[in-house]
Amino acid sequence: MNKALETLKERGFFAQCTDEKALSDKMDREPVTFYVGCDPTGPSLHIGHMVPFFALRWLRKFGHHGIALIGGGTARIGDPSGKTEMRKMISYEQIDSNVEKIKAQLDKFIGFDGETALAENNKEWLAGLNYIDFLRDIGSCFSVNKMLTFEAYKQRLERGLSFIEFNYQLLQAYDFYMLHQKHGVCLQIGGDDQWGNITAGVDLIRRKLGGTEELNAAHQAFGLTFPLIMRADGKKMGKSEKGAVFLDESLTSVYDFFQYWRNVADPDVAKFFRLFTFLEISEIDEICAGDINAAKERLAYEVTKIIHGEEKADGARAGAKAAFSGEGDKTQMPTVEFPRADVEAGVGVLSLFVSAGLCASNGEARRLVQGGGASLNGTKIADANARVTSADLDSDGEFVLRAGKKKFCRVVLK
Incomplete structure (x- = not known):
């Protein structure tokens, strides 16, 4: 088997392929251009x-060329795959703004050089489409009966599928067709919930550009999907108690990003090392054979370093050590400011936990205290009616609050 495909399989990036042997042979002969x-x-x-x-980076490492397609056009409709209801429509201006932000995130992760890796926006060819011409030229290649056999549509039909979403598969297939002509793209990769959309693109290229044996060879197209990544507890990968774990620091702090990986379930550690780091399998096996908590800390550090850089990964690790062991750098912990005058006058402990973002309400804070899960500077809080004053400040003139075993916050006075 082709070494690139073998690596994807070994690391868990392989669910289905339209023609694995033909794709492997082609990748052995020459670099292929693919997109996600x-x-x-x-x-x-x-x-x-x-x-x-991450799969794109592995394929690129083996000499293949990757395109990140940011759907500034398809986002105007919304993909029904894996969704229980129609996406909320957002303005074209917001979509364009999102495109630029996501392109910057991907550029930081991938490093677009315009040759071995580049970004495209399908708004370029979708926004100005003539609907009648599109139906004649592209819609005529699709069978509604076949489309309805795909899982994405079957699930939504039970709950309600809008006509605008029904068009999504045509547009994604058209993306593949356009990228095939523009850049010679012959492979689309994506999550397994995209199988129907991907194979529709493979079929469209064959219908539009195939025919003779010579043409079929020149216009080969393939699809490859990855398993949908689930956690050991059955929940969707990338979700935390606070919601999605974003790359944007203003939405998910670097500390919280680090802690997400530090707190993954034991059975997920080796799997996530393979998927979300570039360490060799032998090194991963060695790490996971040792202390599981040390392995989790290493996982958190490696993924944070890849996404946010080494300096911020160092800071997040130092903040975690300060929170959990009293060592490290407290300034790297999640921090909020609180009015000095309020503390000097005395502030209710429940109010302090809510202001720090550790509890959503006084009621939740009260239950936390009553359950023995609240502490101030390492000392458990026993009285939900207690008031915190300047006498409770630590030697640095701050508070360190803890909610449960994993949530910490540093409070500084202003």
Whole structure:
């Protein structure tokens, strides 16, 4: 088997392939150009979006050329795959803004050089389409009966599928067709929920550009999907108690990003090392054979370093050590400011935990205290009616609050 495909399989990036042997043979003969798409329905990617882009980097390492397609056109509709209801429509201006932010995130991760890796926006060829011409030229190549057999549509038909979403598969297939003609793209990669959309593109290229044996050889097209990444507890990868784990620091702090990986379930550690780091398998096996908590800390550090850089990964690790062991750099912990005058007058402990963002309400804070899960500067808080004053400040003139075993916050006075 081709070494690049073998590596993808070994690391967990392989679910289905339209013609594995033919693709392997082609990749042995020459570099292939492939693409992976994402729709800019929000201002930031989250870590669950990144699986295909880690695969992109592996394929690029083996000499193949990758295109990140940012769906400034398809985001105007929304992909029904894996969704229980129609996406909320957002303005074209917001989509364009999201495109630029996501392109910058991917450039930082991939490093677009315009040759071995580049970004495209399908708004370029979708926004100005003539609908009648598109139906005649592209829609005529699709069978509604076949489309309805795909899981993405079957699930949504039970709950309600809008006509605008029904068109999505045609547009994604058209993306593949356009990239094939523009850049010679012969492979689309993505999550397994994209199988129907990907194979529709493979079929469209064959229908539009195939025919003779010579033409079929010149216009080979393939699809490759990855398993949908689930956690050991059955929940979707990339979700935390606070919601999605975003790449944008303003949405998910570097400390919280680090802690997400530090707190993954034991059975997920080796799998996530393979998917979300570039360490060799032998090194991963060695790390995971040792202390599991040390392995989790290494996983958190490696992924944070890849996404946010070494300096911020060092800071997040130092902040975690300060929070959990009293060592390290407290300034790297999540920090909030609190009015000095309020502390000098005495502030209710419940109010302090809410202001620090550790509890959503006084009621939640009260339950935390009553359950023995709240502490101030390492001392458990026993009285939910207690008031915190300047006498409770630590030697640095600060508070360190803890909620449960994993949530910490540093409070500084202003």
